[in-house]
Amino acid sequence: MQGEFIINGENKKFDFDPRTRLLHLLRNNGYTEVKDGCEEGECGACVVLLDGKLVNSCQVLAASVIGHEITTVKGIGEMHIPHPIQQAFVDAGAVQCGFCTPGMVLATYSLLQRNPDPDDDEIRIALDGNLCRCTGYVKILDAVKLAKKYIAE
Numbered sequence: 813m814q815g816e817f818i819i820n821g822e823n824k825k826f827d828f829d830p831r832t833r834l835l836h837l838l839r840n841n842g843y844t845e846v847k848d849g850c851e852e853g854e855c856g857a858c859v860v861l862l863d864g865k866l867v868n869s870c871q872v873l874a875a876s877v878i879g880h881e882i883t884t885v886k887g888i889g890e891m892h893i894p895h896p897i898q899q900a901f902v903d904a905g906a907v908q909c910g911f912c913t914p915g916m917v918l919a920t921y922s923l924l925q926r927n928p929d930p931d932d933d934e935i936r937i938a939l940d941g942n943l944c945r946c947t948g949y950v951k952i953l954d955a956v957k958l959a960k961k962y963i964a965e
């Protein structure tokens with residue numbers, strides 16, 4: 813089947829098997845910043861914004877979101893023009909292997925859109941669906957607090 817999507821603000825048309833999950837559609841077409849972790853909706857590595865809402869792309873059939881707007885972590889900022897959240901993750905030392913980082917950044921983006929001044933518990937709850945095997949989460953919590961400050965400045 814064929815379908816058109818709006819990915820990071822660009823119209824993209826792909827041929828794909830109707831059983832393809834959004835995660836694989838994205839990765840097979842070069843959006844490797846969307847990470848393939850558990851494929852069971854448990855780790856948050858694969859999250860994207862779907863029409864602005866955080867979803868685990870491994871749990872979404874690509875065919876069900878034809879015509880919709882998808883934003884990956886590269887859609888909010890890139891290496892040379894980072895989003896303040898991306899900068900905060902670097903500055904706080906919250907990136908180790910980096911596998912969880914795209915998901916963490918997008919979960920933070922979604923949280924700060926809904927609530928620009930979350931407290932520690934609200935941050936922990938918002939990042940509950942994102943697993944990190946490296947950092948112990950302390951630096952990630954610091955990064956979200958720093959991001960909140962950068963955005964408010």
Ligand code: FES
Nearest residue numbers: 849850851856870
């Ligand atoms: S790969 Fe989708 S939640 Fe883990």
Ligand code: FES
Nearest residue numbers: 909912944945946
């Ligand atoms: S930095 Fe390695 S999984 Fe989080």
